[in-house]
Amino acid sequence: MVRRACGHPDAAARNHNHCPMKPVSLTELQDLLGKLRISFNPGALAQAHAHVLHTAAEARPLYQLRKLLADAGLKDIQVTILPWRRLDPRRLPALIWEQEHWWLAERQANGQLLLSRAGTTARECPEDALHDAHVIWLRGQPQSQAGDTSQPQGNPALRLVLHELLRERGWIARVVVATLMVNLLSIPTSIFAMQVYDRVIPTMAYATLATLSVGMLLMIGLDWLLKTLRAHILDSVASGADQRLSQQVYEHLLRLQLDQQPRSLGSLAAQVGALDSVRQFFSSTIIFGLVDLPFALLFIALIGVIGGHIGWVYAALLPVAVLLGLYTRLRLRRLTHQQMLRSNERQGLLVDTIRGAETIRASNAGWRFAQDWQTLSQSIAGYSIQQKALAHFSGTTTGSLSTLAYVAAIVVGVWQVEAGNLTMGGMIACSILGGRVIAPIAQGVQYLVHWQQVSESLQMVNRLLTLTPERRVEQTLLMPDRLPDALAVEQLRFAFPGSPLQLLNIPKLHVRSGERVLLLGPVGGGKSTLLKVLAGLYRPSEGRVRLGDADLWEIDPQIVSAQVGYLPQNVQLFKGTLRSNLALSGAVSDSTMLETVSALGLDQIAAGSPQGMDMEISEGGEGLSGGQRQLVGMARVLMARPRVWLLDEPTASLDGDAEARVWQQLKAQLQPEDILIVSTHRPMTAIGLATRVIVLQQGEISRDGRPDQVIPGLMARAAGAAHAAPAPHATTVRLEQVQVTTARQALPAFPAQTPTIRPDTAKAQE
Numbered sequence: 001m002v003r004r005a006c007g008h009p010d011a012a013a014r015n016h017n018h019c020p021m022k023p024v025s026l027t028e029l030q031d032l033l034g035k036l037r038i039s040f041n042p043g044a045l046a047q048a049h050a051h052v053l054h055t056a057a058e059a060r061p062l063y064q065l066r067k068l069l070a071d072a073g074l075k076d077i078q079v080t081i082l083p084w085r086r087l088d089p090r091r092l093p094a095l096i097w098e099q100e101h102w103w104l105a106e107r108q109a110n111g112q113l114l115l116s117r118a119g120t121t122a123r124e125c126p127e128d129a130l131h132d133a134h135v136i137w138l139r140g141q142p143q144s145q146a147g148d149t150s151q152p153q154g155n156p157a158l159r160l161v162l163h164e165l166l167r168e169r170g171w172i173a174r175v176v177v178a179t180l181m182v183n184l185l186s187i188p189t190s191i192f193a194m195q196v197y198d199r200v201i202p203t204m205a206y207a208t209l210a211t212l213s214v215g216m217l218l219m220i221g222l223d224w225l226l227k228t229l230r231a232h233i234l235d236s237v238a239s240g241a242d243q244r245l246s247q248q249v250y251e252h253l254l255r256l257q258l259d260q261q262p263r264s265l266g267s268l269a270a271q272v273g274a275l276d277s278v279r280q281f282f283s284s285t286i287i288f289g290l291v292d293l294p295f296a297l298l299f300i301a302l303i304g305v306i307g308g309h310i311g312w313v314y315a316a317l318l319p320v321a322v323l324l325g326l327y328t329r330l331r332l333r334r335l336t337h338q339q340m341l342r343s344n345e346r347q348g349l350l351v352d353t354i355r356g357a358e359t360i361r362a363s364n365a366g367w368r369f370a371q372d373w374q375t376l377s378q379s380i381a382g383y384s385i386q387q388k389a390l391a392h393f394s395g396t397t398t399g400s401l402s403t404l405a406y407v408a409a410i411v412v413g414v415w416q417v418e419a420g421n422l423t424m425g426g427m428i429a430c431s432i433l434g435g436r437v438i439a440p441i442a443q444g445v446q447y448l449v450h451w452q453q454v455s456e457s458l459q460m461v462n463r464l465l466t467l468t469p470e471r472r473v474e475q476t477l478l479m480p481d482r483l484p485d486a487l488a489v490e491q492l493r494f495a496f497p498g499s500p501l502q503l504l505n506i507p508k509l510h511v512r513s514g515e516r517v518l519l520l521g522p523v524g525g526g527k528s529t530l531l532k533v534l535a536g537l538y539r540p541s542e543g544r545v546r547l548g549d550a551d552l553w554e555i556d557p558q559i560v561s562a563q564v565g566y567l568p569q570n571v572q573l574f575k576g577t578l579r580s581n582l583a584l585s586g587a588v589s590d591s592t593m594l595e596t597v598s599a600l601g602l603d604q605i606a607a608g609s610p611q612g613m614d615m616e617i618s619e620g621g622e623g624l625s626g627g628q629r630q631l632v633g634m635a636r637v638l639m640a641r642p643r644v645w646l647l648d649e650p651t652a653s654l655d656g657d658a659e660a661r662v663w664q665q666l667k668a669q670l671q672p673e674d675i676l677i678v679s680t681h682r683p684m685t686a687i688g689l690a691t692r693v694i695v696l697q698q699g700e701i702s703r704d705g706r707p708d709q710v711i712p713g714l715m716a717r718a719a720g721a722a723h724a725a726p727a728p729h730a731t732t733v734r735l736e737q738v739q740v741t742t743a744r745q746a747l748p749a750f751p752a753q754t755p756t757i758r759p760d761t762a763k764a765q766e
């Protein structure tokens with residue numbers, strides 16, 4: 001059995017603050033970076049390590065590490081220190097402080113934990129022995145505010161675009177035939193010029209000229225018609241594909257597993273918006289250039305036939321132009337990527353600014369936001385100038401190359417004429433055909449440059465499309481016809497993707513039909529997260545949620561949402577009317593709505609507006625107070641009449657009367673077999689309903705029992721905490737530790753079990 005950290009069983013609790021953790025040695029750090037395949041400069045790392053030990057020896061380990069890594073040029077590394085029990089076990093390897101040393105902790109193929117350090121033999125270690133030990137966790141890919149920068153697997157966005165474009169293939173044949181004819185029609189133009197110079201001018205044969213001119217007029221008319229038809233076909237295909245594409249991406253967004261969604265709104269909006277530039281690319285006229293490109297080869301061959309060596313001049317232009325396009329694309333790659341990241345960040349900042357306008361104004365924080373905006377805008381402008389310069393360079397160089405090719409063709413043509421291999425007319429025909437070679441090649445270069453931007457947009461859409469939907473497409477969903485008689489979790493663990501912090505760790509919880517549970521716990525204890533997992537909004541990282549006899553994630557989501565009613569902590573309203581916001585899914589009768597509205601006192605709002613229930617609610621739910629929003633949310637759940645009620649602080653923004661009305665309504669509507677789980681910081685107001693109290697601390701259930709078993713203990717603890725506080729600060733301590741609702745309701749405090757790494761754990765959720 002491994003000794004607990006620092007030898008003493010209780011030492012772990014004090015570990016971070018009192019038991020001196022040695023700074024991580026250079027070898028230990030190198031081992032971890034090596035395991036994580038993060039490349040680093042050994043010299044710079046050694047130098048930074050020595051420097052930090054020298055200059056910041058007294059600093060906290062987290063600060064030391066961050067400084068050290070930044071000094072060694074590893075600025076993008078995410079560093080976290082957290083207790084072992086809060087580490088998502090899937091996030092190994094990490095360094096663990098055990099027996100007064102840092103060990104490299106890895107998971108072996110057999111699932112066992114292996115601890116190793118230089119100079120000792122690696123050993124397996126039982127995990128429960130490490131419960132309170134501390135862990136240093138690093139990752140090379142931070143979840144930056146600009147969104148997840150990792151490259152998604154595959155290219156589903158491109159597949160989707162091509163699938164939609166090629167859904168009906170009939171248009172391809174029509175476009176190919178039109179393109180073929182448009183290109184073939186350009187040959188007579190050169191033959192016309194050849195004939196005029198070689199036959200008409202020497203003999204002044206006006207009749208021939210007239211016949212040729214009429215022929216050319218017909219050609220021009222046909223060419224115009226074919227080009228217009230081709231554009232029309234491509235436009236209608238692109239517009240149909242566009243509608244279907246945006247619908248599919250939007251529906252994918254609606255079906256996403258919620259815990260997978262990018263946390264930055266800017267990124268999410270950018271990912272959805274990126275589809276536009278992809279679609280524009282595929283439906284733009286640049287595609288014509290591509291279609292014409294194979295004909296450039298045909299024309300080069302034709303020039304070779306008519307003008308001999310002149311063909312080589314145009315043949316040489318092709319590889320030079322391709323190389324130029326590829327070079328520009330390569331140089332653009334980093335610039336486009338960085339510019340998009342910064343643009344996403346700026347979009348996120350804009351959303352935050354609009355949503356938080358009042359707070360920004362009230363806190364006089366405008367200057368900070370303005371500064372951030374300026375920094376981002378400067379950075380975007382910098383990238384944009386470089387991009388434009390590159391695009392300009394490739395455009396101008398292609399233009400100059402084309403002119404050069406034209407001049408070279410004339411010079412070679414003169415030699416050919418002098419040698420008697422070419423007539424004047426042939427030379428003119430070659431230069432006309434040369435124009436047909438140059439145009440698609442120049443467009444091809446632009447295509448390569450433009451494609452870099454489009455492929456960046458494709459990556460963004462890919463990031464969205466590769467996020468897991470809440471149910472697999474091929475999954476056969478269960479449709480139980482009986483109402484569930486229990487809600488349970490087994491071996492539940494939950495962490496957000498990419499985060500090392502395990503927010504829930506509940507080996508077993510079983511709530512039976514008819515139980516009324518109060519879910520208590522300190523701020524950030526995990527109550528809301530648990531309710532979301534129970535409601536099927538967040539998928540457990542490990543373990544199962546059972547609704548009745550079935551795994552909740554196997555059941556048809558429509559049945560889940562009909563049987564499980566969830567009231568979020570922050571009720572969201574949408575643009576529309578009060579009525580449309582109350583009946584979000586639309587399946588509510590007017591009488592049920594009116595009954596609920598008047599029972600909750602919401603009818604007062606409608607009565608105060610000339611439009612009554614049709615009063616307008618603007619975007620983001622502006623127009624209603626915080627309490628009124630909460631009542632609207634409560635009304636939604638009451639009208640849904642679910643079997644399982646999951647309410648997250650349903651009365652937090654309400655006054656006494658409104659709160660009483662809510663509990664009264666709830667009591668009246670709850671059926672004896674219904675399951676109720678209410679999270680609250682004001683348990684005394686709901687205690688009359690409760691048959692069971694569960695206390696959640698740091699994601700674990702610390703108490704579970706009847707109210708009379710749990711509440712007195714919490715009260716005593718709260719009173720003890722208040723009593724123990726020094727007199728001059730008594731008020732402060734009481735307010736911080738004890739949630740006071742009304743004068744008669746001083747409620748239990750929830751001091752953290754292990755008050756260890758406060759600032760750092762907060763960082764862990766970055």
Ligand SMILES: Nc1ncnc2c1ncn2[C@@H]1O[C@H](COP(=O)(O)OP(=O)(O)OP(=O)(O)O)[C@@H](O)[C@H]1O
Pocket residue numbers: 263496503521522523524525526527528529530569765
């Ligand atoms: N979207 C998120 N991404 C990352 N971490 C999150 C996210 N939402 C919540 N958390 C973290 O999960 C932890 C638990 O949060 P949760 O909202 O479940 O707590 P709570 O017990 O409901 O708190 P409160 O009483 O304040 O409502 C917190 O530490 C919080 O920082």
